[in-house]
Amino acid sequence: MKTAQELKPNNVVLIDGNPWLVQKAEYTKSGRNSAIMKTKLKNLLTGSSTETVYKFDDKVDVISLDKKDTTFSYKADGVYVFMDEEYNQYELREEDIESVLPFIVEGMSDVCHAVFFEGRVISVDLPTTIVRQIDYSENAARGDTSGKVMKLARLINGTEIRVPDFCNTGDWIEIDSRTAEYKCRAKAPA
Template sequence: MAQVVDTSDFRPGLKIKWEGGMWVILECSHHKMGRGGAIVRGKLRNLETGSSVDQSFKSGERFERIIFDEKPAQYQYRDGEDYVFMDMESYDQVTIPSNVLGDAVKYLVDDLEVSFDMYEGRVMGIELPNQVVMKITDTPPGFKGDTASGSGKPATTETGLVVTVPFFVENGEDILVDTRTGEYLERAKK
Protein backbone atom coordinates (compact mmCIF):
# COMPACT_ATOMS: atom_id res chain seq x y z
CA MET A 1 0.00 0.00 0.00
CA ALA A 2 1.28 3.43 -0.96
CA GLN A 3 2.10 5.89 1.79
CA VAL A 4 0.46 9.29 1.30
CA VAL A 5 1.94 12.58 2.53
CA ASP A 6 0.70 16.15 2.24
CA THR A 7 2.48 19.49 2.03
CA SER A 8 2.73 19.76 5.84
CA ASP A 9 5.12 16.75 5.69
CA PHE A 10 7.46 18.45 3.19
CA ARG A 11 11.11 18.60 4.26
CA PRO A 12 14.42 18.39 2.38
CA GLY A 13 15.14 14.81 1.34
CA LEU A 14 11.49 13.67 1.13
CA LYS A 15 10.84 11.77 -2.11
CA ILE A 16 7.42 11.97 -3.78
CA LYS A 17 5.58 11.07 -6.98
CA TRP A 18 4.39 14.20 -8.78
CA GLU A 19 3.30 14.79 -12.38
CA GLY A 20 4.22 11.26 -13.42
CA GLY A 21 7.80 11.47 -12.15
CA MET A 22 9.82 10.78 -9.02
CA TRP A 23 11.10 13.89 -7.22
CA VAL A 24 13.19 14.71 -4.14
CA ILE A 25 12.50 17.91 -2.22
CA LEU A 26 15.67 20.01 -1.98
CA GLU A 27 14.21 23.08 -0.21
CA CYS A 28 10.78 24.03 1.05
CA SER A 29 9.12 26.90 2.91
CA HIS A 30 5.56 27.40 4.14
CA HIS A 31 3.85 30.75 3.46
CA LYS A 32 0.57 31.91 5.00
CA MET A 33 -1.39 34.13 2.63
CA GLY A 34 -3.51 37.04 3.93
CA ARG A 35 -7.05 35.77 3.47
CA GLY A 36 -6.44 32.65 1.42
CA GLY A 37 -4.94 29.39 2.51
CA ALA A 38 -1.28 28.71 2.98
CA ILE A 39 1.05 27.66 0.19
CA VAL A 40 4.25 25.68 0.22
CA ARG A 41 7.08 26.76 -2.07
CA GLY A 42 9.68 24.18 -2.87
CA LYS A 43 12.64 23.33 -5.04
CA LEU A 44 12.46 19.77 -6.36
CA ARG A 45 14.88 17.60 -8.37
CA ASN A 46 13.68 14.88 -10.72
CA LEU A 47 15.34 11.61 -9.68
CA GLU A 48 15.35 10.22 -13.20
CA THR A 49 16.52 13.22 -15.25
CA GLY A 50 18.32 15.32 -12.63
CA SER A 51 16.45 18.49 -13.67
CA SER A 52 15.31 20.91 -10.94
CA VAL A 53 12.16 23.04 -10.70
CA ASP A 54 10.75 25.65 -8.34
CA GLN A 55 7.10 24.93 -7.58
CA SER A 56 4.28 26.20 -5.35
CA PHE A 57 1.71 23.84 -3.87
CA LYS A 58 -1.58 24.54 -2.06
CA SER A 59 -1.50 23.66 1.62
CA GLY A 60 -2.94 20.17 2.15
CA GLU A 61 -2.16 18.82 -1.34
CA ARG A 62 -1.48 15.10 -1.14
CA PHE A 63 1.25 13.03 -2.80
CA GLU A 64 2.44 9.43 -2.84
CA ARG A 65 5.65 9.09 -0.85
CA ILE A 66 8.43 7.07 -2.46
CA ILE A 67 10.30 4.77 -0.12
CA PHE A 68 13.49 3.31 -1.51
CA ASP A 69 15.10 0.00 -0.69
CA GLU A 70 18.73 0.47 0.26
CA LYS A 71 21.59 -1.66 -1.02
CA PRO A 72 25.24 -1.34 0.08
CA ALA A 73 27.68 0.00 -2.52
CA GLN A 74 31.17 1.46 -2.77
CA TYR A 75 32.36 4.38 -4.90
CA GLN A 76 35.09 3.29 -7.34
CA TYR A 77 36.02 6.06 -9.80
CA ARG A 78 34.83 8.84 -12.09
CA ASP A 79 34.48 8.18 -15.82
CA GLY A 80 33.87 11.52 -17.57
CA GLU A 81 30.46 12.76 -16.39
CA ASP A 82 29.59 9.35 -14.91
CA TYR A 83 30.48 7.83 -11.55
CA VAL A 84 31.16 4.10 -11.15
CA PHE A 85 30.13 2.19 -8.02
CA MET A 86 30.45 -1.45 -7.00
CA ASP A 87 27.37 -3.27 -5.73
CA MET A 88 28.65 -4.83 -2.48
CA GLU A 89 26.25 -7.80 -2.78
CA SER A 90 26.73 -8.85 -6.41
CA TYR A 91 30.11 -7.11 -7.04
CA ASP A 92 28.65 -5.70 -10.28
CA GLN A 93 29.77 -2.26 -11.45
CA VAL A 94 26.98 0.32 -11.66
CA THR A 95 27.41 3.60 -13.54
CA ILE A 96 25.37 6.64 -12.46
CA PRO A 97 25.41 9.98 -14.35
CA SER A 98 26.45 13.09 -12.39
CA ASN A 99 23.11 14.86 -13.01
CA VAL A 100 21.30 12.07 -11.13
CA LEU A 101 23.74 12.24 -8.20
CA GLY A 102 23.44 16.03 -7.81
CA ASP A 103 25.48 17.54 -4.96
CA ALA A 104 26.51 14.09 -3.70
CA VAL A 105 29.43 14.16 -6.17
CA LYS A 106 31.17 16.75 -3.95
CA TYR A 107 31.65 14.08 -1.27
CA LEU A 108 32.72 11.08 -3.38
CA VAL A 109 36.18 10.05 -2.23
CA ASP A 110 37.88 6.76 -3.20
CA ASP A 111 36.34 3.62 -1.67
CA LEU A 112 33.55 5.57 0.09
CA GLU A 113 30.80 3.20 1.25
CA VAL A 114 27.33 4.45 0.30
CA SER A 115 23.87 2.94 -0.18
CA PHE A 116 22.05 2.70 -3.49
CA ASP A 117 18.49 4.04 -3.41
CA MET A 118 16.63 1.25 -5.24
CA TYR A 119 13.11 1.55 -6.65
CA GLU A 120 11.53 -1.32 -8.56
CA GLY A 121 14.97 -2.81 -9.23
CA ARG A 122 16.50 0.42 -10.58
CA VAL A 123 19.19 2.56 -8.93
CA MET A 124 17.69 6.03 -8.46
CA GLY A 125 20.57 7.63 -6.57
CA ILE A 126 22.78 7.15 -3.54
CA GLU A 127 22.59 7.78 0.19
CA LEU A 128 25.82 9.22 1.62
CA PRO A 129 27.12 8.55 5.12
CA ASN A 130 26.57 11.55 7.46
CA GLN A 131 30.32 12.22 7.67
CA VAL A 132 33.16 11.81 5.16
CA VAL A 133 36.94 12.08 5.66
CA MET A 134 38.41 14.41 3.02
CA LYS A 135 41.94 15.65 2.33
CA ILE A 136 42.66 19.41 2.15
CA THR A 137 44.42 20.21 -1.14
CA ASP A 138 44.51 24.01 -0.97
CA THR A 139 44.18 26.48 1.89
CA PRO A 140 46.07 29.64 2.79
CA PRO A 141 48.50 29.38 5.70
CA GLY A 142 47.31 30.42 9.15
CA PHE A 143 49.16 33.04 11.19
CA LYS A 144 49.80 33.28 14.91
CA GLY A 145 47.00 35.26 16.51
CA ASP A 146 44.41 34.43 13.82
CA THR A 147 42.38 32.40 16.31
CA ALA A 148 41.00 35.55 17.96
CA SER A 149 38.61 36.30 15.12
CA GLY A 150 36.94 32.92 15.57
CA SER A 151 35.81 32.66 11.96
CA GLY A 152 38.00 30.56 9.69
CA LYS A 153 39.49 30.32 6.23
CA PRO A 154 38.39 28.62 3.01
CA ALA A 155 39.87 25.23 2.21
CA THR A 156 39.49 23.21 -1.00
CA THR A 157 39.18 19.43 -0.61
CA GLU A 158 40.30 16.67 -2.98
CA THR A 159 36.87 16.68 -4.68
CA GLY A 160 36.78 20.45 -5.19
CA LEU A 161 34.37 21.10 -2.30
CA VAL A 162 35.22 24.35 -0.49
CA VAL A 163 34.65 24.37 3.29
CA THR A 164 35.45 26.88 6.01
CA VAL A 165 38.06 25.47 8.39
CA PRO A 166 39.82 26.82 11.50
CA PHE A 167 43.07 28.70 10.90
CA PHE A 168 45.23 25.86 12.28
CA VAL A 169 44.20 23.38 9.53
CA GLU A 170 46.86 23.06 6.83
CA ASN A 171 47.30 21.59 3.33
CA GLY A 172 47.47 17.78 3.25
CA GLU A 173 45.47 17.29 6.45
CA ASP A 174 42.43 15.01 6.61
CA ILE A 175 39.23 16.57 7.97
CA LEU A 176 35.75 15.28 8.77
CA VAL A 177 32.97 16.97 6.74
CA ASP A 178 29.21 16.72 7.41
CA THR A 179 27.57 15.64 4.12
CA ARG A 180 24.19 17.06 5.17
CA THR A 181 25.45 20.63 5.70
CA GLY A 182 28.83 20.69 3.92
CA GLU A 183 30.48 21.99 7.09
CA TYR A 184 33.82 21.19 8.70
CA LEU A 185 33.42 19.07 11.85
CA GLU A 186 36.96 18.33 13.07
CA ARG A 187 40.36 17.00 12.08
CA ALA A 188 40.16 13.32 11.16
CA LYS A 189 41.62 10.92 13.70
CA LYS A 190 44.56 8.93 12.38
Protein backbone atom coordinates (compact mmCIF):
# COMPACT_ATOMS: atom_id res chain seq x y z
CA MET A 1 0.00 0.00 0.00
CA LYS A 2 1.16 3.50 -0.84
CA THR A 3 -0.22 6.89 0.02
CA ALA A 4 -1.89 8.97 -2.68
CA GLN A 5 1.02 11.43 -2.59
CA GLU A 6 3.27 8.72 -4.04
CA LEU A 7 1.12 8.17 -7.16
CA LYS A 8 2.82 8.90 -10.47
CA PRO A 9 1.68 8.63 -14.09
CA ASN A 10 1.90 5.04 -15.45
CA ASN A 11 1.37 3.48 -12.00
CA VAL A 12 -1.35 0.83 -11.93
CA VAL A 13 -3.71 0.85 -8.93
CA LEU A 14 -6.21 -1.81 -7.91
CA ILE A 15 -9.69 -0.38 -7.21
CA ASP A 16 -12.61 -2.75 -6.52
CA GLY A 17 -10.68 -5.64 -8.10
CA ASN A 18 -10.01 -3.77 -11.37
CA PRO A 19 -6.62 -2.47 -12.56
CA TRP A 20 -6.60 1.29 -13.28
CA LEU A 21 -3.75 3.07 -15.06
CA VAL A 22 -2.83 6.46 -13.59
CA GLN A 23 -2.66 8.77 -16.62
CA LYS A 24 -2.26 12.00 -14.67
CA ALA A 25 -1.47 12.75 -11.01
CA GLU A 26 -1.50 16.35 -9.81
CA TYR A 27 -0.77 17.61 -6.29
CA THR A 28 -2.93 20.51 -5.10
CA LYS A 29 -2.74 22.51 -1.85
CA SER A 30 -4.87 25.59 -1.45
CA GLY A 31 -5.16 27.91 1.55
CA ARG A 32 -6.73 26.29 4.58
CA ASN A 33 -7.84 23.15 2.78
CA SER A 34 -5.97 19.88 3.13
CA ALA A 35 -3.65 18.72 0.37
CA ILE A 36 -5.23 16.57 -2.34
CA MET A 37 -4.08 14.50 -5.29
CA LYS A 38 -6.16 14.87 -8.47
CA THR A 39 -5.84 11.82 -10.71
CA LYS A 40 -7.04 10.78 -14.13
CA LEU A 41 -7.50 7.00 -14.31
CA LYS A 42 -8.16 4.53 -17.14
CA ASN A 43 -9.65 1.09 -16.49
CA LEU A 44 -7.38 -1.45 -18.20
CA LEU A 45 -10.18 -4.02 -18.53
CA THR A 46 -13.00 -1.86 -19.92
CA GLY A 47 -11.12 1.16 -21.30
CA SER A 48 -13.34 3.64 -19.44
CA SER A 49 -11.77 6.76 -17.92
CA THR A 50 -12.52 8.71 -14.76
CA GLU A 51 -11.09 11.48 -12.65
CA THR A 52 -10.72 10.89 -8.92
CA VAL A 53 -9.60 13.08 -6.04
CA TYR A 54 -7.72 11.52 -3.11
CA LYS A 55 -6.73 13.07 0.17
CA PHE A 56 -2.97 13.32 0.33
CA ASP A 57 -2.63 10.55 2.92
CA ASP A 58 -5.27 8.11 1.52
CA LYS A 59 -3.97 4.58 1.02
CA VAL A 60 -3.99 3.10 -2.50
CA ASP A 61 -3.02 -0.38 -3.67
CA VAL A 62 -0.33 0.03 -6.37
CA ILE A 63 0.30 -3.19 -8.30
CA SER A 64 2.75 -4.23 -10.98
CA LEU A 65 1.49 -6.14 -13.99
CA ASP A 66 3.34 -8.98 -15.68
CA LYS A 67 4.69 -8.30 -19.16
CA LYS A 68 5.96 -10.64 -21.84
CA ASP A 69 7.75 -9.89 -25.12
CA THR A 70 5.60 -10.69 -28.16
CA THR A 71 5.41 -9.87 -31.85
CA PHE A 72 2.34 -9.21 -33.99
CA SER A 73 1.41 -12.32 -35.95
CA TYR A 74 -1.85 -11.72 -37.81
CA LYS A 75 -5.36 -10.26 -37.76
CA ALA A 76 -8.52 -12.31 -38.32
CA ASP A 77 -12.17 -11.25 -37.85
CA GLY A 78 -11.34 -8.19 -35.70
CA VAL A 79 -9.00 -10.20 -33.45
CA TYR A 80 -5.30 -9.36 -33.34
CA VAL A 81 -2.99 -12.28 -32.55
CA PHE A 82 0.42 -11.80 -30.90
CA MET A 83 2.97 -14.58 -30.40
CA ASP A 84 5.78 -14.98 -27.86
CA GLU A 85 9.15 -16.75 -28.26
CA GLU A 86 7.62 -20.08 -27.22
CA TYR A 87 4.92 -19.78 -29.92
CA ASN A 88 2.10 -19.13 -27.42
CA GLN A 89 -0.62 -17.05 -29.07
CA TYR A 90 -2.48 -14.20 -27.36
CA GLU A 91 -5.68 -12.89 -28.91
CA LEU A 92 -6.87 -9.33 -28.34
CA ARG A 93 -9.93 -7.51 -29.67
CA GLU A 94 -9.67 -4.10 -31.30
CA GLU A 95 -11.13 -2.45 -28.18
CA ASP A 96 -8.29 -3.89 -26.06
CA ILE A 97 -5.54 -2.31 -28.14
CA GLU A 98 -7.29 0.84 -29.34
CA SER A 99 -4.42 3.14 -28.30
CA VAL A 100 -1.76 1.27 -30.33
CA LEU A 101 -3.99 0.21 -33.24
CA PRO A 102 -2.90 3.10 -35.54
CA PHE A 103 0.65 1.71 -35.61
CA ILE A 104 -0.01 -2.00 -36.05
CA VAL A 105 0.79 -3.09 -39.60
CA GLU A 106 1.17 -6.45 -41.32
CA GLY A 107 4.73 -7.74 -41.22
CA MET A 108 5.91 -5.39 -38.47
CA SER A 109 8.93 -6.68 -36.56
CA ASP A 110 8.58 -4.48 -33.45
CA VAL A 111 8.81 -6.34 -30.14
CA CYS A 112 5.65 -5.53 -28.19
CA HIS A 113 4.92 -6.16 -24.52
CA ALA A 114 1.79 -8.17 -23.74
CA VAL A 115 0.39 -6.97 -20.40
CA PHE A 116 -1.17 -9.58 -18.10
CA PHE A 117 -3.60 -9.19 -15.19
CA GLU A 118 -4.41 -12.33 -13.17
CA GLY A 119 -3.01 -14.57 -15.93
CA ARG A 120 -5.09 -12.95 -18.70
CA VAL A 121 -3.64 -10.70 -21.40
CA ILE A 122 -5.40 -7.32 -21.26
CA SER A 123 -3.38 -5.09 -23.61
CA VAL A 124 -0.23 -4.67 -25.66
CA ASP A 125 2.37 -1.90 -25.39
CA LEU A 126 4.45 -0.88 -28.39
CA PRO A 127 8.07 0.24 -28.08
CA THR A 128 8.37 3.98 -27.38
CA THR A 129 9.95 4.63 -30.78
CA ILE A 130 8.71 2.87 -33.91
CA VAL A 131 9.79 3.16 -37.55
CA ARG A 132 7.15 3.38 -40.29
CA GLN A 133 7.10 4.29 -43.97
CA ILE A 134 5.17 7.24 -45.41
CA ASP A 135 2.71 5.91 -47.98
CA TYR A 136 1.55 9.32 -49.21
CA SER A 137 2.24 12.99 -48.55
CA GLU A 138 1.48 16.18 -50.42
CA ASN A 139 4.31 18.05 -52.11
CA ALA A 140 5.83 20.90 -50.16
CA ALA A 141 4.15 24.29 -50.41
CA ARG A 142 6.65 26.87 -51.63
CA GLY A 143 7.15 30.14 -49.83
CA ASP A 144 6.27 29.28 -46.23
CA THR A 145 9.62 29.37 -44.41
CA SER A 146 8.57 31.34 -41.34
CA GLY A 147 8.97 28.47 -38.89
CA LYS A 148 8.44 24.77 -38.41
CA VAL A 149 6.27 23.90 -41.40
CA MET A 150 4.27 20.67 -40.94
CA LYS A 151 2.06 18.73 -43.34
CA LEU A 152 -0.14 15.62 -43.17
CA ALA A 153 1.33 12.29 -44.19
CA ARG A 154 -0.42 8.93 -44.45
CA LEU A 155 1.26 5.71 -43.32
CA ILE A 156 0.79 2.29 -44.97
CA ASN A 157 -2.19 1.38 -42.72
CA GLY A 158 -3.99 4.70 -43.31
CA THR A 159 -2.93 6.47 -40.11
CA GLU A 160 -2.30 10.18 -40.63
CA ILE A 161 0.35 12.10 -38.70
CA ARG A 162 1.96 15.52 -39.04
CA VAL A 163 5.50 15.51 -40.44
CA PRO A 164 7.95 18.28 -41.41
CA ASP A 165 7.70 19.72 -44.90
CA PHE A 166 10.87 17.94 -46.10
CA CYS A 167 9.43 14.40 -45.59
CA ASN A 168 8.21 12.77 -48.80
CA THR A 169 6.32 9.68 -49.97
CA GLY A 170 8.46 6.57 -49.43
CA ASP A 171 10.55 8.06 -46.59
CA TRP A 172 10.99 6.10 -43.36
CA ILE A 173 10.38 8.04 -40.15
CA GLU A 174 10.62 7.49 -36.40
CA ILE A 175 7.39 8.05 -34.46
CA ASP A 176 6.82 8.34 -30.71
CA SER A 177 4.13 5.67 -30.16
CA ARG A 178 2.85 7.34 -26.96
CA THR A 179 2.06 10.73 -28.56
CA ALA A 180 1.85 9.78 -32.27
CA GLU A 181 4.35 12.54 -33.08
CA TYR A 182 7.12 12.60 -35.66
CA LYS A 183 10.63 12.33 -34.15
CA CYS A 184 13.08 12.16 -37.06
CA ARG A 185 13.91 10.50 -40.37
CA ALA A 186 15.08 6.90 -40.20
CA LYS A 187 16.69 4.21 -42.31
CA ALA A 188 14.56 1.37 -43.62
CA PRO A 189 14.47 -1.54 -41.15
CA ALA A 190 16.70 -4.44 -42.08
